[in-house]
Amino acid sequence: MTIKLGIVGVGKIARDQHLPVIAANPAFDLVAAASRSGQPVDGVPTVPDIDTMMTDHPEVVAVTICTPPQDRHVIVRDALNRGLHVMLEKPPGSSLSEVADLPGLAAAKNVALFATYHSRFAPAVAPAKAWLADRKITAVRVRWLENVRQWHPGQDWVFQPGGLGVFDPGINAMSSLTEILPHPPFITSAELSFPANRDAPIAATLAMTDIAGTPIAVTLDWRQTGEQIWEIAVDTDAGPLVLSGGGTTLEAGGAKTEAHDPHGEYAGLYRRFAELVPARRIDFDTAPITLLADAFMLGKRTTIDAFDW
Amino acid sequence: MTIKLGIVGVGKIARDQHLPVIAANPAFDLVAAASRSGQPVDGVPTVPDIDTMMTDHPEVVAVTICTPPQDRHVIVRDALNRGLHVMLEKPPGSSLSEVADLPGLAAAKNVALFATYHSRFAPAVAPAKAWLADRKITAVRVRWLENVRQWHPGQDWVFQPGGLGVFDPGINAMSSLTEILPHPPFITSAELSFPANRDAPIAATLAMTDIAGTPIAVTLDWRQTGEQIWEIAVDTDAGPLVLSGGGTTLEAGGAKTEAHDPHGEYAGLYRRFAELVPARRIDFDTAPITLLADAFMLGKRTTIDAFDW
Numbered sequence: 104m105t106i107k108l109g110i111v112g113v114g115k116i117a118r119d120q121h122l123p124v125i126a127a128n129p130a131f132d133l134v135a136a137a138s139r140s141g142q143p144v145d146g147v148p149t150v151p152d153i154d155t156m157m158t159d160h161p162e163v164v165a166v167t168i169c170t171p172p173q174d175r176h177v178i179v180r181d182a183l184n185r186g187l188h189v190m191l192e193k194p195p196g197s198s199l200s201e202v203a204d205l206p207g208l209a210a211a212k213n214v215a216l217f218a219t220y221h222s223r224f225a226p227a228v229a230p231a232k233a234w235l236a237d238r239k240i241t242a243v244r245v246r247w248l249e250n251v252r253q254w255h256p257g258q259d260w261v262f263q264p265g266g267l268g269v270f271d272p273g274i275n276a277m278s279s280l281t282e283i284l285p286h287p288p289f290i291t292s293a294e295l296s297f298p299a300n301r302d303a304p305i306a307a308t309l310a311m312t313d314i315a316g317t318p319i320a321v322t323l324d325w326r327q328t329g330e331q332i333w334e335i336a337v338d339t340d341a342g343p344l345v346l347s348g349g350g351t352t353l354e355a356g357g358a359k360t361e362a363h364d365p366h367g368e369y370a371g372l373y374r375r376f377a378e379l380v381p382a383r384r385i386d387f388d389t390a391p392i393t394l395l396a397d398a399f400m401l402g403k404r405t406t407i408d409a410f411d412w
Numbered sequence: 413m414t415i416k417l418g419i420v421g422v423g424k425i426a427r428d429q430h431l432p433v434i435a436a437n438p439a440f441d442l443v444a445a446a447s448r449s450g451q452p453v454d455g456v457p458t459v460p461d462i463d464t465m466m467t468d469h470p471e472v473v474a475v476t477i478c479t480p481p482q483d484r485h486v487i488v489r490d491a492l493n494r495g496l497h498v499m500l501e502k503p504p505g506s507s508l509s510e511v512a513d514l515p516g517l518a519a520a521k522n523v524a525l526f527a528t529y530h531s532r533f534a535p536a537v538a539p540a541k542a543w544l545a546d547r548k549i550t551a552v553r554v555r556w557l558e559n560v561r562q563w564h565p566g567q568d569w570v571f572q573p574g575g576l577g578v579f580d581p582g583i584n585a586m587s588s589l590t591e592i593l594p595h596p597p598f599i600t601s602a603e604l605s606f607p608a609n610r611d612a613p614i615a616a617t618l619a620m621t622d623i624a625g626t627p628i629a630v631t632l633d634w635r636q637t638g639e640q641i642w643e644i645a646v647d648t649d650a651g652p653l654v655l656s657g658g659g660t661t662l663e664a665g666g667a668k669t670e671a672h673d674p675h676g677e678y679a680g681l682y683r684r685f686a687e688l689v690p691a692r693r694i695d696f697d698t699a700p701i702t703l704l705a706d707a708f709m710l711g712k713r714t715t716i717d718a719f720d721w
Contacts, residue, residue: 176598180623197600197710198598198599198706198709198710199508199702199705199706199709200596200597200598200599200699200702200703200706201598201599201706203596203598203699203702204596204623264601264602264710264711264712265601265709265710267709287509287512287513288509289485289507289509289510289512290507290509290510291506292573292574293573297713302712302713314489314513390509390512393508393509393512393705394509395709396508396702396705396706396708396709397507397508397509397510397705399705399708399709399711400507400508400574400576400704400705400708400709401506401507401573401574402573402708403573403611404606404611404713406715
């Protein structure tokens with residue numbers, strides 16, 4: 104039984120990742136795409152919204168929501184209320200309070216709900232988690248250093264209030280970190296660097312710990328030129344572990360493994376969704392976005408030089 | 413069977429509220445007080461910490477934690493791990509991630525855990541909630557306007573990172589608001605006014621809504637001189653409701669009721685804790701602090717004139 108799927112929102116991430124990955128997964132049959140702006144999708148009928156999708160294609164039982172987080176809450180509630188299984192691009196919403204009712208609604212409707220964090224499905228993340236599970240961890244250093252001009256050229260929205268700034272990639276770091284550590288980390292202090300002409304930080308340092316008192320130092324910086332660094336380094340009683348390349352490379356116990364698959368993370372997300380749907384299960388972890396909100400609540404703000412593209 | 417109680421942290425709020433309220437409630441028997449700085453408490457033996465408390469007074473089965481939120485997490489986990497029932501002053505911790513594991517730990521230990529929000533126990537809050545339950549709500553306006561120089565004279569910590577600024581009283585507004593509204597509110601945008609020489613906002617405006625699309629406008633301001641205003645005004649299909657005086661006065665349906673009892677809110681908290689302990693129940697709502705974190709995450713920051721005492 105294939106899962107008759109609809110996709111809502113067909114912007115860059117839908118085209119780069121979701122559509123090719125869905126096409127390659129025999130568990131799913133993409134029936135329709137919804138686009139408010141009427142963007143066509145090759146080989147799939149497009150409709151303006153979920154209401155039309157369900158009228159024209161009542162066989163749809165599940166939807167992936169790839170619209171921007173700002174308007175997502177109403178769409179997700181609507182889909183759940185129609186009894187559809189729902190998978191969400193990250194972040195699950197624009198605020199924590201906004202998404203708080205979604206797991207309860209999904210449970211009441213007896214449907215699957217999946218808040219995705221694609222970085223958790225990078226090939227070296229599960230092996231890193233398994234390797235760390237038995238070790239005593241003495242220190243953790245996270246460096247997520249990338250060039251905003253390369254990855255978000257001219258996209259002013261990332262620096263608007265709610266745009267999250269450097270925490271836009273930072274949620275990937277937080278989703279990987281919370282996945283591999285045996286104890287949930289939390290923030291004790293933070294420093295956020297706001298460009299004088301912007302409403303979101305371009306860099307941040309976080310001091311974190313966990314119930315074992317592990318020192319966890321996080322550096323996020325969007326001003327990195329040259330080599331882009333997405334790395335979690337963990338000191339343990341069995342030597343260091345380094346998860347780098349955003350989860351593609353693992354060095355631990357004297358061995359190094361690398362795996363590159365441009366669609367590997369999203370393929371993992373859809374394999375997971377294919378398990379959740381028939382089981383009607385909820386996978387809705389808010390830990391990564393909670394760490395972001397905590398950083399904003401606890402963080403000392405420093406104003407730095409203006410940033411222009 | 414009285415509940416043998418210990419109190420941890422004997423600062424201003426413990427002396428102003430907890431100690432007299434405990435003394436007046438026959439359900440509790442205050443056995444010992446813990447104070448790291450060795451503050452004496454009339455008529456009760458004092459100890460430096462929970463460890464000594466449990467050695468000297470093993471009959472203690474429950475503790476109230478009134479220490480500052482910064483160090484609270486370790487103390488609360490320690491108390492829960494010892495199998496003690498725990499009641500917490502607000503906020504439940506210094507961040508959301510930090511407190512996320514506490515309900516699970518309390519459940520695992522089969523003890524009661526109570527995150528208190530005293531404003532919810534103001535005399536007019538429950539009647540306001542009951543009156544609103546059947547009404548169609550068309551708009552909500554919250555004004556929480558007080559003079560920081562009067563309520564926190566010279567207390568620089570309130571303006572330090574993590575000190576929450578005007579959200580220190582704002583959590584009272586949020587706890588009352590989330591209590592009386594039939595649908596959970598969430599923030600759609602916010603504006604935070606930071607004095608040029610301070611690390612926390614002295615004023616904030618929040619635009620909120622709920623699943624019914626209700627417009628909810630919140631104004632928090634710590635620069636209010638003259639009359640202090642703690643008010644939630646709700647427009648409904650049955651006319652307006654105004655909850656004012658921080659929950660002591662209710663005007664609704666043409667009737668006005670007022671009740672003043674300086675210990676009424678905390679008396680309500682301890683009556684509730686006396687119910688939770690024998691039932692080993694968990695009352696740990698993070699909605700108020702979640703709204704604070706969301707406000708910091710979504711809020712546009714404006715720098716205003718320096719603030720000095």
